[in-house]
Amino acid sequence: MNVSHTSVHPVEDSPTTDGGGGGNNNEVPRVRMKDVQGMPGTLGRLVLRICQFAFAVVGLCVMATISDFPSVTAFCYLVAATGLQSLWSLSFAIIDIYALLVRRSLQNSRVVTLFTIGDGITSTLTFAAACASAGITVLIDNNLDSCTQNNCTQFETSTAMAFVCWFTALPLFLLNFWSLASR
Numbered sequence: 001m002n003v004s005h006t007s008v009h010p011v012e013d014s015p016t017t018d019g020g021g022g023g024n025n026n027e028v029p030r031v032r033m034k035d036v037q038g039m040p041g042t043l044g045r046l047v048l049r050i051c052q053f054a055f056a057v058v059g060l061c062v063m064a065t066i067s068d069f070p071s072v073t074a075f076c077y078l079v080a081a082t083g084l085q086s087l088w089s090l091s092f093a094i095i096d097i098y099a100l101l102v103r104r105s106l107q108n109s110r111v112v113t114l115f116t117i118g119d120g121i122t123s124t125l126t127f128a129a130a131c132a133s134a135g136i137t138v139l140i141d142n143n144l145d146s147c148t149q150n151n152c153t154q155f156e157t158s159t160a161m162a163f164v165c166w167f168t169a170l171p172l173f174l175l176n177f178w179s180l181a182s183r
Contacts, residue, residue: 002014007121024151038175040106040115041099042139056082056126066151066158067149074132075155081122081129085169088122092151109180112122118178130162 037044060082069075092115099106106112135156141147 010171012128036175038171039179040176041096041104042113043100045175046093046096046100048172049089049093049169052165052172053086053093055165055168056086056089057162059158059165060086062161063158068150069155072136074129074136075158078129078133078158078162081125082158082165085122085126085165088118089169092118107179112176112179116173117179119169119173119176123166123173126162126169127166130159131168133159133162 008069036042037050039045049180060079063069063075063079066075069079093108120133131176133155136151137159140150141152
């Protein structure tokens with residue numbers, strides 16, 4: 001039973017040269033570039049995805065444990081964005097694990113386009129939510145001086161985790177974008 005799909009290609013596949021025209025084939029065979037760490041299906045990408053997932057889940061859990069977070073729209077947006085980011089990261093971490101286990105490359109242009117668009121959207125949403133939450137946290141802490149009544153430490157921790165999650169998503173998006181541009 002063949003479980004490979006059209007978007008998965010063997011890593012060991014090396015390009016061949018056509019020997020037609022006698023023995024004077026001076027054409028140098030095209031060398032396939034090694035997989036750059038951080039590209040789809042590499043160990044570097046898996047590490048980034050796991051870190052991204054961990055930071056998103058920590059930020060989500062910290063914010064969800066605060067009883068009055070639903071009263072602020074920016075915090076609700078942060079929970080939604082980090083929830084989406086954690087699902088996205090977990091899904092593609094599983095795909096990267098599969099690609100590493102079966103020694104396959106995920107360098108198909110359609111797959112990389114999906115990764116690029118998805119990473120761009122989810123990282124933008126996470127960054128916007130983190131910025132909005134940071135603004136509200138600064139407002140509560142500095143301008144209203146009501147941190148004694150609110151959970152400012154948890155708000156700040158959750159916002160910081162969202163920023164770190166975005167920071168781990170940025171290389172993934174840029175590497176995907178670079179991979180598409182170099183084709």
